[in-house]
Amino acid sequence: MTKRIALSSDHAAIDLRQAVAKHIAAKDYEVVDIGPTSPESTHYPIHGKAAADLVANGECDLGIILCGTGQGIMMAANKVDGIRCGVCSDTFSAAMIRQHNNANMLSIGARVVGEGVALEIVDAFLDADFEGGRHATRVDMIEG
Numbered sequence: 761m762t763k764r765i766a767l768s769s770d771h772a773a774i775d776l777r778q779a780v781a782k783h784i785a786a787k788d789y790e791v792v793d794i795g796p797t798s799p800e801s802t803h804y805p806i807h808g809k810a811a812a813d814l815v816a817n818g819e820c821d822l823g824i825i826l827c828g829t830g831q832g833i834m835m836a837a838n839k840v841d842g843i844r845c846g847v848c849s850d851t852f853s854a855a856m857i858r859q860h861n862n863a864n865m866l867s868i869g870a871r872v873v874g875e876g877v878a879l880e881i882v883d884a885f886l887d888a889d890f891e892g893g894r895h896a897t898r899v900d901m902i903e904g
């Protein structure tokens with residue numbers, strides 16, 4: 761089944777978010793891009809929570825969020841129950857947060873990585889699957 765991917769960012773990552781949207785739409789993912797589109801300065805917690813809510817309530821399967829560093833928007837997303845989001849600047853970590861941590865959201869820093877690397881990070885995240893087993897025990901411990 762086609763996976764639905766929630767996308768959001770703050771003002772610092774609009775161009776990269778739009779590049780990610782185009783990249784994954786071409787791979788047959790359904791993209792739910794909730795903006796923003798204006799380059800005006802905005803507040804990353806609003807956008808992190810909005811995308812996280814879509815994943816937590818099941819409207820989207822996974823989420824990809826971006827801000828300048830990826831850190832602030834990740835912190836906001838992780839405040840939503842059921843969200844496990846990691847910031848990645850490399851493809852190994854992006855695959856591992858799916859395989860071992862069952863991350864349902866990925867965060868990227870648009871001021872940290874260039875577009876080429878960012879798109880490879882997105883692919884690594886989306887192509888990987890949770891391995892379950894001993895990792896499920898540990899993820900359950902995070903959820904409490």
Ligand code: RB5
Nearest residue numbers: 772827828829831832833
């Ligand atoms: C915005 O200037 C910047 O603080 C934000 O994009 C992000 O890096 C926060 O974590």
